[in-house]
Amino acid sequence: MLPPPHQPPTGAPHPPSTGPSAGTSGGSWQGVLAFQPDAPVPPNATHRPRLRGFVVTGVVVTLFGLAALVMGLIVYDVIGLAAAGLAMLTASIAIGIVVPTFLWIDRLEAEPARLLWFAFLWGALISTLGAIVLNQLGVDFVAGLDQDPMVVGAVVLAPLTEEFAKGLGVLLIFWRARREFNGVTDGIVYAGLVAAGFAFVENILYLGQAYVEMGTAGLVGLFVMRCLVSPFAHPMFTVCFGLALGLITHRRRWSAAWIPLLGFVSAVFLHGLWNYSAVVAADAYLLIFAVVQVPLFIAFLFLLRWARRRESVILRDTLTGYGINGWFTPAEVAMLASPGERRRARRWARSVGGRRAAAAMTSFQDESGELAMVRKHLNAEAGHPDPEWLGREQRLLQTIVAHRRVFVAGA
Structure with a gap:
């Protein structure tokens, strides 16, 4: 619970000189020339923290490197080198819209660059690779049942596996970087960047396939729908989970676990609804987009504005x-x-x-x-x-x- 504006924060230290220094004005930015407080406890004098950091960094770099290699081979096998290059260039336009938006939200208390890069690369490499494997396993399982594997895969399996793979990256940051995961805004930013990375690689695959199968017309048509009309689709879904984690940042108890679970279910539901309108109800896509997706996107924009104003307060x-x-x-x-x-x-x-x-x-x-x-x-x-x-x-x-x-x- 934050103290009201007229009360000092509980336990906040006083400078030895408790008011503005002589010659400063309360109406200027020159501020309070306070003396330094007592020195903090000295850091670990051994080399072990550096060694631990080196090991962790090595593991992360190796993991991302292997995932990048595998994803590169998959993209090359599916669409080829030329189509992949063209699709990557086209998909980058959506990144130029989405990523700056989330960095703009995070301006007042910016997150460490290493965690922002981790979030984006997790989405682009680990989440996409994990979702491909899980989706294929799910489709193979459904194929043995009396169900259309394409419809079930798009409306049920893809939302579950993709939101799980993306959400796992956000959860890792929440768990391992708890001193940098400080609330709702941080949850939105980390989730948005994970989803942006995922959407980037997914767009490369889809745009490349459209170019291979339908040429330039197919590429341009899909680019308009995915990169210009709905660049925030994946972030809009995953932000539900990031927002939920942000709500329990300061009460990390099992009794509050239902909040992230509700956020995950919401992400899966919105993702499934989006895919339903594009796959099952393709003939009514524009109607569903106008009645359901546009209001959801407007609500998403209001959420981003609310989070930014909340951090300012x-x-x-x-x-x-x-x-x-x-x-x-x-x-x-x-x-x-x-x-x-x-x-x-x-x-x-x-x-x-x-x-x-x-x-x-x-x-x-x-x-x-x-x-x-x-x-x-x-x-x-x-x-x-x-x-x-x-x-x-x-x-x-x-x-x-x-x-x-x-x-x-x-x-």
């Missing part, structure tokens, strides 16, 4: 508590909670102190957003704070003060 309320304790001025809090004011602050810093001051302002903004998420975790663990979160808070406060001094000195 969390940032403002939490940093207001730090401001009461003397770490930020009211003008700084207002600037940090507004993307537009952030841009104006960076331009101001560059105008008064050049690139060095602009870089310091950017770091000040990034670290302040991270600080708000750290405090949110600490408030959720009231009474039993994690020493790692406390140490992270102290380090962020130190660097925030240091970067403020840089752009203040240039003013």
Whole structure:
């Protein structure tokens, strides 16, 4: 539970000088020139953390490399090299629409680049390969029953296997990078990038097949439907699961497991509904698209806007508590909670102190957003704070003060 704006966050440290320094104004970005807090616990002095990191990185790179090799062979076998190159170039246009949208949502408290790349590559390589294997096994099983394997595969099997393969990547980030999975917005971003990677490779296969079978006309027609009309289809499905995980970020208990399960079921249902309109009810596709899919897409856009505004409110309320304790001025809090004011602050810093001051302002903004998420975790663990979160808070406060001094000195 976040404290209301007029209360400081529980346990938030006070700087030794509890108010703005002499000569600073509460209405400027120059802010509070506070002293550094006590130093955090020193890090592990052995080489083991580095060795563990090397091993984990090696495993991940090997896994992705093998998956890329297998997927490359599959694409080459299905559509050939020339069609694959043309399809990849065409499918990249959808990536240019989808990925920047999710990065835009994540601007106030950006996620580490390594996790964003992991999410995208998991979707593009692991999820696609896993879905191909599971789909084929499912179709072979259904073929022995009195059912149309193509219809069952598209409406039942594909939604189940694909959302499972994509959702597993989001779940891995939720489990292993819990200090970077801080809420609803993070869940939406990670899920969206996993789905974007999956859709990218799937589009290469589908567009390439259309080109091989129907030539340029088939490629252009499918490109319009998949990459221009519905580029957010896969992200729209998987975001249901990411959103659900974001809702339980601060209460990771088995009693809350029904929330991610409901998110997964919702993702599978929306995916199945989408495939149904394209496969089973092809003659009524435009009607179903207008009545069902368009409202869903509009709701999805409202969800993205809501998530972005929610993060802004969390940032403002939490940093207001730090401001009461003397770490930020009211003008700084207002600037940090507004993307537009952030841009104006960076331009101001560059105008008064050049690139060095602009870089310091950017770091000040990034670290302040991270600080708000750290405090949110600490408030959720009231009474039993994690020493790692406390140490992270102290380090962020130190660097925030240091970067403020840089752009203040240039003013």
